[in-house]
Amino acid sequence: PFAEKSGVAYFEPNTRWMLANRNMNGTMLNGYSGFFTTDHAALRQQMLAFPTADSLALLRARGVAYVVVFETLPKAPNAGRITALLPLVYRDQTGSVAIYAIKD
Numbered sequence: 741p742f743a744e745k746s747g748v749a750y751f752e753p754n755t756r757w758m759l760a761n762r763n764m765n766g767t768m769l770n771g772y773s774g775f776f777t778t779d780h781a782a783l784r785q786q787m788l789a790f791p792t793a794d795s796l797a798l799l800r801a802r803g804v805a806y807v808v809v810f811e812t813l814p815k816a817p818n819a820g821r822i823t824a825l826l827p828l829v830y831r832d833q834t835g836s837v838a839i840y841a842i843k844d
Contacts, residue, residue, distance in 0.1 A: 744788070744815060753813055769804060790817050791825050796842065804842050811836040 743750035786795045809816060819838060826840040
């Protein structure tokens with residue numbers, strides 16, 4: 741997830757995902773633990789508007805295969821808007837997490 745604002749508390753969900761990802765050897769599009777990619781600000785703007793045609797084009801251009809959405813986060817994207825554009829791969833009702841496939 742992308743932090744809505746720059747305060748420390750807004751980065752807690754990002755840290756939780758980073759910790760969960762450590763055993764999966766995956767990569768995170770938005771950097772790690774305060775080490776941001778050079779285009780983090782532009783990327784953040786696109787992802788806070790997700791799902792849009794521009795945000796999907798950006799994800800495809802970067803080789804992203806899946807989008808994981810933690811549905812209980814404040815301002816999480818609407819599931820209906822996402823499924824109109826991307827196929828749902830998996831939804832965990834208990835954890836309120838959904839995984840969508842990015843297809844070419």
